[in-house]
Every structure is written in C-alpha cells, then in structure tokens.
Amino acid sequence: MTSASWLDLAFVLVVLVDFYLLASSRLPAATRAVALQGAVLSAPPLLLAGGGHDPEHMLLLSAGALLVKAVLIPWLMFRAIRETAVRREVEPFVTPVTSMVLGAAGVAAAFALSRSLPLPSGGQHPFLVPTALGTVWVGLLLMVSRKEAVSQVLGFLVLENGVFLFGLLLSDVMPVMVEAGVLLDLLAAVFVMGIVMFDIQRELASLDTQKLQRLRD
C-alpha cells in the first residue's frame, strides 16, 4: 500500500471513531475511542512528511500528538471516570440515533462541499479538510448534546482533534513551538477540567451539568 492509501485509512478511521462516539453511551469505551483517535492522528503528519514538508517538524508533531492525545489525556480521563464513578451517559439531550443522523449529515456535507472552500489545499490529501471539518462538527455535537461533564470533555477533545487536523494544512508556516504550546494548553485544559469535574462530583454527587443551572452567585 502506498502512503496515500494509508492516509485514506487513517482519515476513514478518524471519521469512524467520530460515528462510534456519537453512538456510544459508555464513558470508558468512549474514552478508549478518543485515545484511539489520538493515536491515529499521530499518523498523518508522518505520512504527509514525504510531500515536501519539513520531516523533523512532522516527526515532532507526530510524537507530541501520540504522547498527549493517546497516552496522557486518556490516562487523566480514566482517573476522572474512576474517581467520579460515572460509567455511562444515561439521558443525553439528543438521542444517539438522532445525533448519529446529524453527525452523518454533517460529515457528508463536509465531504461534499469541502472542495469549494477557499483553502490552500492544493497539494494536500483530498480527505484532510473534510475529515477535519467533520470531526470539529462531531465534537461540537457531542459537547452540545450530552449532559455528563465527562462526555462534554470528550467532545472538547474530539473538537481539538479536528482542529489539529486542520492545523496540518498550515504546518509549513507554523513554528513548532506554537504547536507544542497548543498541545500543552490542551493538557492543562483537561487537567483543569478533571479537577472541576471532581469538585462538581463532590458537591452535587453527580456529574450532570444540568444541575449546575441552579448555581447563582
């Protein structure tokens, strides 16, 4: 298989994980899926490296993604799940079937329409932009449609994965330090969210964010 078909496979896998996340309600399984997505995301930079990109830059990016997205963050998330003892998303605002249909529609639209976007996608793989857009859309959908804080954090991570893919478009002009900073920010964000979740759990004995509505100052 050529590197182009490996790339095909990587992008298809990313989208499949998106669909899986929309369908699943078990938080540990969903977290594993996000970790898988992070791991898969470390492949495109390497595979794109052949196409005129700076190889060292890409290697660094790939390793960073693997470390942060596939190892550190999932580990933090599993800790949060274990400590808060929330195992599943019981009653999301939008049923899984509806959110799958919405997600599929968004991804289909991304694939159908991304050609007409004014992006510097000349030399890139044709699936890069639509996969990024679709993943951003699914991340937003997850954050909007779920009640449990853990699911919302997962949605945030998916959203960030989409942004990461999008960033590959600009990797030639973006310094390494900026991307490293983004990854570190992400880590810090998840860390903070973990702490917040733990506090919500201790105060309300639940991670249902709807209950936060009663908080007023």
Added chain:
Amino acid sequence: MLRALLQPLALLLAAPLLPGLVNRVKAAVAGRRGPPVWQLYADLWKLLHKGAVYSGTTSWIFRAGPMASLASAATAALLLPVGAFPAPISFAGDFLLFAGLLALGRFLTALAAMDTGSSFEGMGAAREVTFGSAAEPALLLGLAVLARATGSTSLQGMLGPGLSGAWAGAAPSLILAAVALGLLSLAENARIPVDDPSTHLELTMIHEVMVLDHSGPDLAFVQAGAALKLLLFGALLAQLVLAARPAGDLLGLVAFAGGLLAFVLLVGLVESAMARLRLQRVPQLLVGAAVLSLFALVLVLR
C-alpha cells in the same frame, strides 16, 4: 432456463446447513459438542410429515404467510450470482427487486402473525416491521455504494467479475459497505445481537415470536425461508469479499462455499461473544449501518 430452476433449488437445499453450522461454531466456542450439522434437515423432514393445527381466529392469510416468505426468498435467489456462475436473471436495478422481494416476505409474515390475534405475535410483527423499515434504507445505501464502485446497477455487475476492479480503486468504501451489510445480515436474519434465534418464549424477541402459532409444513416453510434468507445475505457478503475469484466454475463454487463458511464462522463467533442488545438499542445499530454506508457512498462519490 434450467439454471434458473436449479439455482434457487440448490441454494434452498443447501440453506439448512447454515444454521446447523452456526450452532456448531457456537457449541465449539462454548466447549460443547452441539447438535449435528444436519439437524435442521431432520427437523424440516419431521415437520413436513406432521399435520397442522390452526387457531380459530385465523384466515387464509395465516396459511399464505409461510408460503409467501419461502417463495419470495427463493425468487430473490434468482438474482444473485453464485461463485463464477452469473445470476440467472439480471437487469439494471435488480437489487431493488431483491430488496422488494425480501420486504414482501416480511410483509406477509407479519400479516400472518397479526392474523392470530395474539398479543405476542402482534408484538413480534410490530418489532419486525419497525426494524425492517430502518434496515431497508441501510441495505439500499450499501448496495448503492457497490453500484457506484462497479458502475453497474445489477447484482450481477455489482458482485460479479467487475468487482475486482472496484476493490483496486475504492477499497475503503467497499470495506465499510461490507461491514454495514454484515450488520444488516445479523439484523435481518434475527441473529444476536438483535434477536435470539435459539429461545422461544422471551418477550424481547422479534422473529421467533412472530411465528409461534405455525405448525407442521407451515413451520417447515418458515424455517426453510429463514435459512434461505441467511444464505442469501451470506452469499451477498461472500461474493462481495471474494473479489479475486478463481476463474473456473468448480473453483468458483469452492471459493463461494469457503466464503459462506467464513460468514457462518463470523456469525457464530459474534453470537458467542455478544449479548443481545436492549431493544431500544437496535435502531441504533441499524442507523449505524446506514451511517457507515452513507459515509462509504460519500467517499466513493467524491
């Protein structure tokens, strides 16, 4: 003409092997010996020689349902290529007729269930048509992927020799479509994780509960029809995956049988490894299959 007669008959005769093999696989995984592979043949033979008992509330529809389900499955068998043999009847858009015939069988089976006036069978019929209406678009989407990838709208073109070229050009889409069709074949044939073919009196069942009141030859027709339907879906998948078939008639048949065996093995393993889904999750599975097919279609269209 002779082949048109032979193919459905041959598939019908081979079909009862499939449930037997699935049961053997399940038994092997569970460490049991299991019933013999030809158990269903013996069951059918016994049922055909028994009399039938009919409920006083039923009408001719109850008697017509089993015949219709078997006849429509046998007719659908005319449209599939088997191994290197071309489909006896093939034309543009025949996959729609294939889906239509299966839907006709489902329609009349469900009506026969309603004819008994039993709440259990009404429940089964309601579930069957509910899930059937979700399976239909997924099936058509999956087949539309094949149609685009091979450039043909007949099952012969979609599953015949033209497929090897499609695998070279659109492998990710075809894999997705195969997965979606695999999910559908579990749902359409009342297998775990959608339904449980081995229990008879559980309130969460779909297909088995619909045919509770049939007896004698009627029940034999129902069971033969169900086995044939399983074989049809298995054949669909086997033909799809075995793109690089050996050329000869005999070798093609052997490869086809091998594909069916792999399908049976897969079904048996899934049944051993998974529990039945909660009823509310079944539409999710079917919509998931549709979403996979849609994604595959989008990939192959752009």
Added chain:
Amino acid sequence: MSGPLLLAVVAVAVVGSSGIFALALPRAPRLGQRLSTLAFLAGAGLGLAAAAGGLAGPPRTAQLAWSVPLGSLALRLDSLSALFLVPVLAIPALGSIYGLAYWPQAALGGRAVRLQLGYGLITAAMALTLLADDGVLFLVAWEVMALAAFSLVVTEQEKDEPRKAGLVYLAASHAGAFALFGAFAWIASWTGSFQFSAWRGLGVAGPEGVALWALLLVGFGSKAGLMPLHFWLPEAHAAAPSHVSALMSGVLIKTGLYGILRLSGIFAAPPPALGAAVLGLGIASAVLGVAFALAQHDLKRLLAYHSVENVGIIATGVGLALLGRARRDPAMALLGFAGAALHVVNHATFKSLLFLGAGAVHRACGTRDIDHLGGLSRRMPRTAFLFLAGAVAISGLPPLNGFVSEWLVFLGSLRSLSAPRGDLLALAVLAVPALGLVGGLAAACFVKVQGAVFLGIPRSGAAERAHEAPPPMLLPMAVLAAACAAIGLAPAAVLPPLERAAAEWAGLPVGAMAAPAADAAASAWRVSLTALALLLALGALWLLRRAWLRGPQPRAETWGCGFTAPTARMQYTGSSFAEMLVQRFLWAFRPRVSLTPPRGLFPRQAAFAAEVPDTVLDRWLLPALRAGEALSARLRALFPAAVHFQAVLVLATLVVLLAWRFLLP
C-alpha cells in the same frame, strides 16, 4: 377539430351533465341514478377512447370560436394530457358504479342528487383542465373543480366534521388559486397572451424565475398536497363520502402535479435548482406523509396522509426528470418522468381501491376507527382480499404496480451515480435510501391497517356483525385490483406511451429517448419474468402443502403463552402496533394524549387515547389565524364604531391617495 379532441370535448360535455338525470327524475330515484351512472360511463368511455387516440398520435389542437373573457377556448390533446386523462376518467367512472350501492339516491334523496351533479361536474372540470391550452380557460376549469370538490366534501353538511373540512379546503384551494392567478398574469404580462402556445420556450431564469416558480409551486403544490401545503387534505378526504375520497385522493390532487409538468414542459429547460427544489419537496412530503399516516387511527385520514406520501414520491420523480432535463441526461429525464407519470396512474388505482375498501368497511361497521375493527377478513373475505391487493401495491412491493413505478424513480435516481467526481448532482442518489425508508414505513403502516381492520378478533360488536359489501361495490374494486396486477406483471407494456410523453415533455424529438427506453423495457420484461417466477414458486409450494396436509386439521385457540382465555382486548391495536415507529417522529408531531391510569390493586377503569393533530394546520396555521383574529379585534377596539368616524377614515384615505397621485408625478 380532429377526431380524438372532438371525442374528448363530447366526453367532457356528457360527463359534466350526467347528473341531470338524477335531478330530472326525483320520483324515480333508482332509475334516475342508474341513468346518470350510465351517462357518466358512456361519457367516460368516449373520453378514454379519446385518450387512447391522444397517446398514439401527434398532439392535436383546436381553437373554438366561443371566447372566454380575456382568454380563448383553445384546446390541446397531447400525450401528457392523454396520460392524465386515463385515470381522471376511469377512476370516477368506477366510483360512480360503486355509488349505486354506497350512496343510493333511493335512500338518501336530495343529498344524493347533489352529489351526482357535483360528481359529474368535477370530473368534467378535471378533464377540461387537462385539455386547456389557455391560461384563463385552465383557471376557470380549475375553479369549477375546486367549487365542485367543496360541494362534494360538504355532502354530509349536517355534521360538523365535513363543514370544517370543507371550509379549510375552500380557503386552501383559493389561496393556491390566487397564487396561480398571479403567476399566470405575470407570464401573460411578458408574453402578451394567456395562450399556452404563446408561452412555449419561455426561458425563466434569475430572481424572476425563482419568484415565478415559487408562485407556481405554491399554487400547484397546495392542490397536489405537497408538504407543508397538505394541511387541507387529510380532513377533506376523510370527511367526504368514500367514492368521492377515492376521486379526490386518486385523481383530483394529480391535477396539481399535471400543472407542474405542463408548465415545466412548456417553458425552456429549467435550471437544476428547480429540479433540486421539487426533489427536496418530494422527499420531505414522502417521509413526513407516511410518518403522519403511521400515527393515525382513522382509516380514511390515514389513507389521506398516504396520498401526501405518494404525491411526494411522484414529485421526487418529477424533480429527477427536471434535473435530467437541466443536465441534458435523457435517461434520467425519461426514468424520472416515466416513474412519476406511471405512479400517477398507479396511485390512482391502488389509492381508489383502498378508499373504496375503506368505504365498504365503514358501511359495514359504521366506524372508521381501526382500533374498533378487526376480524373482518372472515366476515368480508372479498373486501379483505381486494384491500390486501391495494395494501401490497401501495407499499411498493412486487409483484404489483406500486413497485414498478417506484423502481423507475429509483432507476432515475441511480443515474446520478454516473455523475463525475465532486459533482453535486450525485446528491440526488440520496433519494434512494429516502424512498427505501418510505417504502419500509408504508409497509409497516399497511401491516398495521390490514392487521387491525381485517385480521385477528373483532374489537367491537359492529365489527362482529359486519357483512360483505354488495356486488356494485365489489366490482369496481375488483377491476382496480386487476389493473394493479396487470401493470405490476407487465410493466413493459405501458412504457411506450410513457416514452413518447417524456420526449414530448422534454422538448426532444421522438427518437431521442429510444435507447434508454429500450434499456428500461428490457429490464421491465425481466421484472415480469421474476414476478412470474414468484407466482410459480407460490403455486408449487401451494401444491406441495396440499399434498402433505391431507389429514384433518384440528382447530384450536391461538396460543396465549399459557394464558387460557385470550380476548379481543389483548390484541395489539393499530396504535400499539405503530407506537415504536411513532416515537421516532416526535420531532415532526406531538400526539395529544389523554390517560386515565389504572389505580389500586384491582383497577376497574383505565383508558388511554392518543390523537395526532396535523402539525401545519393545528399547530401553526390555526393558532396563527386565531392570533391574527385577536389582533384585529384589538385594532378594531381602538377605533370608535361610529359611522362618521368610518367615513372620516375613508375620506382620509382618499385624500392621501389623491395627494400621492398629484405630488408624485
């Protein structure tokens, strides 16, 4: 005026005046009704002969000396109008035979006379609409049709339901007609004439084209019952007598689709956006129509929502045909057009069959609520069998005609798969899963209907005492069922006239679609072959079963899983059957539920009832109108009611108008 056209005009006159006999013979009601029916049948026969001529020959036109104000009496019989003329005359003719037993003048007196008059008039008006080659004549016929339909809907005017339905229908119909008046006048202001022949080849594009087509789609779409303009349809079709419902659902709404096809055929090739819009409207109507139908438990309301669904399927075909024409793909245009046109005919047959069956059930049991019926197949076996034929056909299942026309639409949609990579035309292939979903849901709905009405145990005394319908009611149903089977078994036989009409519609020479038509015909013959194989397999199994089952067949109770005394109340009702599916569509409608839950250890009474009001009419339109009414009442309260104050207002308006006229040159 040449032969077929003259025949058609005579047919219109005979059919239109057929009610005279009933009116003239009040003393001999039986004779009067029979003579009226005979006249109707004779007129319809002439008209069908004319249609046969129109399908076979070139277009024929005629201009009569008698002028309509503003317009002219220009007539035209071409293959498109002939195609629609067949169901428009055949279905009401069969309905008039049905009416002999269903709506006997001897028993009903004046009401039956009025119905007979209106029945002839509406059929003649529909036929005239199809023959009109002039905008004004078209609109006059259109209005006569609408008013006659109103009088038919309110046949039972002493009841509340028909009165309300009739008023809603009248309002909707006139809103639609108003849009058409505007559109036609606008076109006439460009071309200087109301004659269709003067509009030929008119290119409508840009913002003006969008506005014009929006007007036309509102006008024709509200007649056809496309979502969201369908809101008048379920009420009106449910409230009318059954053979009138058959006429309205089967053919009247098709005049809207005829209008879309007629004008798009007259204009130059449309932009792809029009095709996409019609396609989208069609898919939305089809899916939502069947979803609403699933939630109904009034048999005729349910069938009426299925008309919305089927109009959606037809519009999908029309949309594909328009897309094919815009993209210069004759195969797609042919398949979309042929599917749509054949579905017009097919829907006319099976929907009238189902409405006539519903009438037989209503007559036998006195209720249309399917949850109070059941077990009728043992009491009305012939009606049950014929209804089943209609149910299989409407669900789009082989080997009947519903499958064939949907298959053609599917083929048209699959043509978009050959679009080049990245072409948005390929999105049209999404009609395939959408129509698949519609077919699955329709099948579910008709398992529900057939199961709840005809199978199982009767749920009420009325259903228990039901008896078979008389021959005059069964005969038309049998003819319709035979037509369903004939078209379903030999679809290739009806393709040639469809090809001719499609080529004429698309403005192509006759041979231009020959190649795709030959392909379609070859495929259609194989559909017949497969259907034959299905029948053979069924026959073989029947023989086998008969050979094996020779002994006595004992009777028993239905097995109740250990429960020994099953009752009718334990059966699945239509509502419980559809429950799981209805749950999936709660985003489209809200059932009104009234629940008396069981209380205590030994509950005595518990009740559950669910009603699904129409979202557009009951949730949007009526509340909006009521709000408007309240607002205007408030506005009125602002002004004193004194006469001179009103006079001052009039004067002030006049002064303002004069000032405007003089100050602005």
